[in-house]
Amino acid sequence: MAKRNLNDLMAFITVAREGSFTRAAAQLGVSQSALSQSVSGLEASLNIRLLTRTTRSVSPTAAGDKLLKSIGHNFDEIEAQLNELTEMQGK
Numbered sequence: 726m727a728k729r730n731l732n733d734l735m736a737f738i739t740v741a742r743e744g745s746f747t748r749a750a751a752q753l754g755v756s757q758s759a760l761s762q763s764v765s766g767l768e769a770s771l772n773i774r775l776l777t778r779t780t781r782s783v784s785p786t787a788a789g790d791k792l793l794k795s796i797g798h799n800f801d802e803i804e805a806q807l808n809e810l811t812e813m814q815g816k
Contacts, residue, residue: 736763737775738800741785741793 739749740760750757768775775789785793 730763730767733763733767733770734796735800736760737767737789738793738797740764740776740783741789742797744783746783 736749736753736755739753740746743749743752746757746760750760753760764776773788774786775792777784777786
């Protein structure tokens, strides 16, 4: 099995939570196009659609919702631990 790109997973999580490529791109500091390509690449590697896209909204599919619920909290914990390490600088 191919190794998954954690950046693509983070892109998916952010888009799914924000419900918008525009807001997610601003939060991650990347272009909407790059973000869309990351999510599309993840979907292609998994061979399943994770997000339903319309002109007005973005929402997780059933598979996307399952993935978000199973890994989203792990990314939150990693970010919290990294923030704690940053706070330890200079101590």
